[in-house]
Amino acid sequence: MRPLLTDRVVLVTAGTQGLGLAVAEAAAREGAAGVVIVGRSESKLPDALARIEALGAVAHGVVADVGVPGEAERVVAETIARFGRVDSLVNAAGATSRGSLLDTTRALLDEHLSVNLVAPFMTMQAAVTNMRDRGAPGTIVNILSMSMHGGQPYLAPYVAAKAGLAGLTKNAAFAHRFDRIRINGLNIGWTATPGESVTQQRFHGADDDWLARAEAAQPMGKLGRPDEIADAVVFLLSDRSGVVTGSIIDWDQNVPGAHE
Known part of the structure; x- marks a missing residue:
């Protein structure tokens, strides 16, 4: 079967680690000709680029804080x-x-809006402009969060920004459907990444056993994995997902609104 992203040029923000790197690697495995990854840490680029190129794609890294x-x-x-x-x-x-x-300060709110909403707005604006100028189809996937449905009380600025991005995803998808540019979002649930481990320890005082205990309490007995999400992202980027655009998909093992 033909690889899903044959000859595509794929840009992934936060592509030097965690979910972003998993997506970049999945794109390379699925035949992407070029994969560009973006990260704030220059020291993480060489290893990430080597992993992508080992899978057959030409890789390029950009050091930036979006x-x-x-x-x-x-x-x-x-x-x-x-x-x-x-x-x-x-x-x-x-x-x-x-x-x-x-307790959210204006500075913290601005941080969340800048990274979680404004940055995707501007990358989409620039990418869609290039696609339209070339008269070419294109695909975009925005990584959202199950928290956009309401989330925990301590995620107020995060929820505000991610919910805004969900609305933007639908707006942009509708605006550019006749340009054959498909734009979708993936609401990911609790995921086991190195970054999540840092978050749990920094903000919630978690110990080294937090993951085992967290997974034992989940319906499927585990948290989501970056490679699993990456497969879903690549599918949405590819022609295999057909005409789907403007969809916000819940990628999680819990069901919003359902209760015992």
Whole structure:
């Protein structure tokens, strides 16, 4: 069977680790010609690039903080400068620091909005402009969160930004459906990543056994895994997902609104 992303140029924000790197590797396995990964840490780039290239794709890394004004647009411009185009975009970068409605400062709210909403807005704007200028189809997947349904009290700024991104995903998908640019979102649930481990320890005082205890309490006996989510992302980026656009898909083992 033909690989899902044969000859595509794929741009992944937060692609040096965790879910973003899993998506980049999955894109390479599925035949992408070029994979661009974005990360704030230059030290993480060499290993990530080597892993992607070992899977057969030409890899390019961009050091950037997409939450800084102008950086989101720059990573798209660098992708086009390196490969001549962008065919598929995955917005995987996210700020996950905690704050409730009452204790969130304006600075914290601005951080979440900048990384979780404004940056995807600007990368989509730049990528869609390139796709339209070329008269070419394209695909975009925005990584959202199950928390957009309401979330925990300590995730107020995160929820606000992710819910905004869900609305933007639908708006952009509708606006550009006749350009044959498909834009979808994936609401991911609790996922086992190195970044999540840091978050649990930093904000919730978790010990080294937190993952085992968390997984034991889940319906499927485990948390989600980056490679599993990456397969879903690649499917949505590919022609195999058909005409689907403007969909916000809950990728989780818990069902919002359901109760005993």
